[in-house]
Amino acid sequence: MLWMKNWLETRLRFTWAVGFLVFVFTLMYVTFSRAPRNPHNPIPPTQQLAMILSIYSLFWVVPSAMMAGAGIKTQAPFQAMKGLHGSMHFTLSLPVSRRRLFFTRAFLGMLQLTGVILAACFGLWILLPAQFSTLHFSALDMVRYGLTALTCTAVFFSVSTLFATFLDDMWQVWGSFLVIGLLRGLSAIVPIPEKVDLFGALAGSSPLITHTTPWSVVALSLAATIMLYIAAARIVQTRDY
Secondary structure (H helix, E strand, O other), X not given: OHHHHHHHXXXXXHHHHHHHHHHHHHHHHHHHHHOOOOOOOOOOXXXXXXXXXXXHOHHHHHHHHHOXXXXXXXXXXXXXXXXXXXXXXXXXXXXXXXXXXXHHHHHHHXXXXXXXXXXXXXXXXXXXXXXXXXXXXXXXXXXXXXXXXXXXXXXXXXHHHHHHOOOOHHHHHHHHHHHHXXXXXXXXXXXXXXXXXXXXXXXXXXXXXXXXXXXXXXXXXXXXXXXXXXXXXXXXXHOOO
């Protein structure tokens, strides 16, 4: 029942994320098809790819914040609400613990986000070789990139999930955008070691360029995600709704 309830509340957001993915790939296809291929371009192909991936990394933020769990709150399908939904007290009266309510919603959101990431990686595997014929993109590189994207976006997802435990829907999404945007801007200003740069791992240090998995970034992302989820679960258990 919990799975069905959560799916009914999140299906439109998932559909929106898929539509956003289609829009991004359509835009990339049109841009690539119209861009003149200059063999004498002074910018190396790897640097061009790094710039494209840097812009593309912004795509991961939107679905991560939109599809993050709402804590244990009842979430309107596709609108930001202030205060609690009218059925919130019914949800709390269900014979399940708050911890189970929280992790069921969060797990479903991560499954949906994983589906979007897999589709996005498949799209890149189709588009990038056509644009960068001199670069090699193996299936293993795409798997590495997918793993990196999944762990990095898990951090964005968990930030939004944490905000959902004590903020309204609107502030949850916009607060997530603000925090992640500030971190992205800070990483562009302050030199961050490559081994711990989450945004760099999706761009210039991407496995599509280095052909290696940034395990230090993956480990850091998993550690940050676990800590954020522990904090969110603690808030859910102690908050008076």
